[in-house]
């Protein structure tokens with residue numbers, strides 16, 4: 001019914017429409033969007049689910065580079081599936097595929113804002129007991145998963161925006 005591919009630049013408008021339908025057009029006011037403004041998502045982990053029949057976009061997932069107490073981390077989201085096709089495995093496929101890819105890229109830790117009932121199947125657990133918080137966000141909804149052994153040892157504090165790398169700053173100047 002669907003297959004996964006890397007997101008292409010021309011997918012942008014269809015992804016925005018899908019996200020508006022999945023989360024509402026006020027989604028940009030969410031706390032997690034503070035980490036997404038003015039910075040690009042991680043290109044290799046921006047993937048979509050496409051309909052086998054016509055290539056239409058049925059699902060989307062993106063990740064963002066953040067820091068926790070000075071340690072690199074990834075912020076997963078938004079992830080969304082076509083509302084009419086909920087429960088067909090699109091969300092699970094996108095999340096499993098990209099967490100595997102993130103581990104291959106040597107990412108050590110991932111956080112997200114979401115329901116533990118859905119994300120525990122991927123190994124996510126509440127981040128608050130680890131001493132990790134997202135300012136302004138409901139602590140019960142901040143979840144974390146380790147992609148490497150002891151990835152959270154000595155890692156605590158606020159989830160922070162990552163500053164642009166020096167090379168990118170120079171390029172943008």
Ligand SMILES: CC(C)(COP(=O)(O)OP(=O)(O)OC[C@H]1O[C@@H](n2cnc3c(N)ncnc32)[C@H](O)[C@@H]1OP(=O)(O)O)[C@@H](O)C(=O)NCCC(=O)NCCS
Nearest residue numbers: 022079080081086087088089090091092113114115117118
């Ligand atoms: C959440 C979402 C991405 C899941 O994608 P999906 O393709 O519908 O889900 P899947 O088919 O992969 O998985 C379905 C399973 O997840 C469960 N599930 C879905 N949402 C859930 C939730 N909020 N809490 C607990 N379980 C949930 C279903 O009950 C089903 O369980 P089962 O496998 O035991 O039958 C999709 O429903 C969506 O786009 N929702 C709106 C946007 C959103 O909330 N995104 C997540 C942000 S935290």
